[in-house]
Amino acid sequence: MADSRLRLRFWGVRGSTPTPQVENLTFGGNTSCVEIRTADDHSIILDAGSGIRNLGQTLLKEAAGNPINIKLFLTHFHWDHIQGIPFFIPLFEARNRVSFFSGSSGLPLREAIEGQMAKPYFPINLDQVAAARDFHQIADGDGFGIAGVTVRPFPLHHPQGASGYRIESDGAVIVYATDYEPGDARLDDVLLENADGADILICDAQYTPETYEAHRGWGHGTWENAVHVAKKARVKKLLLFHHDPTHDDDMILHIVGRAKKCFPNTEAAWEGFTATL
Numbered sequence: 001m002a003d004s005r006l007r008l009r010f011w012g013v014r015g016s017t018p019t020p021q022v023e024n025l026t027f028g029g030n031t032s033c034v035e036i037r038t039a040d041d042h043s044i045i046l047d048a049g050s051g052i053r054n055l056g057q058t059l060l061k062e063a064a065g066n067p068i069n070i071k072l073f074l075t076h077f078h079w080d081h082i083q084g085i086p087f088f089i090p091l092f093e094a095r096n097r098v099s100f101f102s103g104s105s106g107l108p109l110r111e112a113i114e115g116q117m118a119k120p121y122f123p124i125n126l127d128q129v130a131a132a133r134d135f136h137q138i139a140d141g142d143g144f145g146i147a148g149v150t151v152r153p154f155p156l157h158h159p160q161g162a163s164g165y166r167i168e169s170d171g172a173v174i175v176y177a178t179d180y181e182p183g184d185a186r187l188d189d190v191l192l193e194n195a196d197g198a199d200i201l202i203c204d205a206q207y208t209p210e211t212y213e214a215h216r217g218w219g220h221g222t223w224e225n226a227v228h229v230a231k232k233a234r235v236k237k238l239l240l241f242h243h244d245p246t247h248d249d250d251m252i253l254h255i256v257g258r259a260k261k262c263f264p265n266t267e268a269a270w271e272g273f274t275a276t277l
Contacts, residue, residue, distance in 0.1 A: 006149070006169050006277045007037040008200065012051020013269040015179075015206045015220065015242035016080050023248040028271030030054070031080040032178060032242060034202065036167060038147040045072045046165060046176050051271065052084035059090055067095040071146055073153075074102045075179055076162035077112040085113065086122050094130040101136045101144065103153035103163025110135040154194045156180035157187040158219040166194045172277035173198040175235070178242045180204050181218070182225045195233035199277050202269065203229060205240035208255065223255050227263045238266040239273075 012030035019029035031049025038044065043059060045052065059068055068090050075081055090096045102109045113135070117126045126133070136144070140163070143150040148170070153163040157180050164177040175198040182188055195201050206220035223240055230238040240259065243252055252268045259266040267273075 005039055006167070006172050006174065008174060008273075008275045008277070009035045009037075010051075010269045010271055010273045011035060011055045012047075012049045012084075013241055013243055013271055013273075014049070014080075014245060015204075016245050018050045019245045021248070023250075026249040026270060027243060027252050027268060030271060031083065032075075033084065034176060036149070036174065038149050038169070040147050042147045042149075043068075043070055044146060044149065044151065044167070045070065047075055047081045047178070048072060048084045048088065049080050049082075050084045050087075053087045053089075056087070056089040056091075060093070067097070070096065070098045071151075072098060072100050073151060073165055074100065074109070075156075075164065075176070076102075076158065076160065077107060077116075078160075078179070081179070082113070082116055086117055086124070091129045091131045091133075094132075096131040097133070098131050099134050099136065101138060101151075103155065103161075104137055104139050109137050152194075154190050155187055156191065157182070157184040159217070162219070164191065164194060166198070169277075174200045174202070174277065176202045177229075178202065178204045179219055180221060181216075182221050182228075191229060192233050195229055195235055198233065198235040200237045200239060200275060201226075201230050201233065201235040202239045202241045204242045205255070205259075205268075206242050206244045211244075223259045224262075227259055227266065230263050230266070236265065237275075238263055240266065240268045243268065 012033035030051035032047040033051030034046040036044040143152040156162045203226035205223040
């Protein structure tokens with residue numbers, strides 16, 4: 001019988017800006033990048049923060065000179081979710097193909113990606129890289145199939161718009177819901193609907209309940225809200241994500257301890273964390 005498992009790995013877990021400091025080494029300082037490998041070793045990438053640089057090097061090493069066909073899904077175009085694209089080495093090799101995907105909210109996908117590498121922000125334009133590229137914006141609720149895996153975007157409450165993703169394969173479900181702020185009743189319900197019954201919920205938890213009020217409207221939530229979603233959606237495991245740049249390892253451990261009292265199967269995502277479903 002064929003192996004139908006999904007393999008999840010975190011390459012960047014930080015929000016807002018990289019934090020390469022010694023007090024952050026346990027959880028990591030790279031910004032958002034999550035990889036899901038399919039049973040036949042296709043790589044599905046969620047977001048392209050600074051963590052995608054190390055992922056790109058790993059993919060090239062594993063490929064050993066063979067072509068790589070990469071599917072990269074972006075939640076939105078804020079800097080901490082795209083800043084690694086110019087340093088994603090597979091883009092610079094002609095045998096590779098990188099397919100960019102986004103939900104339907106925000107700027108046109110190709111315009112946003114090309115604008116990031118335009119003068120005077122980067123010395124090489126996107127149309128100068130060697131790899132083949134294509135761009136796809138998926139309507140909310142529609143699914144994109146990849147090697148037996150369905151990736152389905154849904155809208156999140158975030159300034160200038162953002163998408164979450166529900167990833168399904170043979171009954172296994174991973175939900176990626178970073179960069180959202182509770183408080184929009186319609187979109188809160190959309191998140192609950194898409195997180196329903198998930199094996200793993202990766203959820204924005206940038207702030208604590210004590211610091212949230214000072215950041216209201218910035219587009220992020222708290223560990224307390226992540227727990228609320230996990231409980232109400234009946235998810236099996238909650239992974240707190242998009243850690244605030246001011247939160248060192250000790251602070252994140254403290255947050256996890258508080259969250260576990262409310263939802264025991266909670267962890268804070270860290271660089272190198274892996275799970276198989």
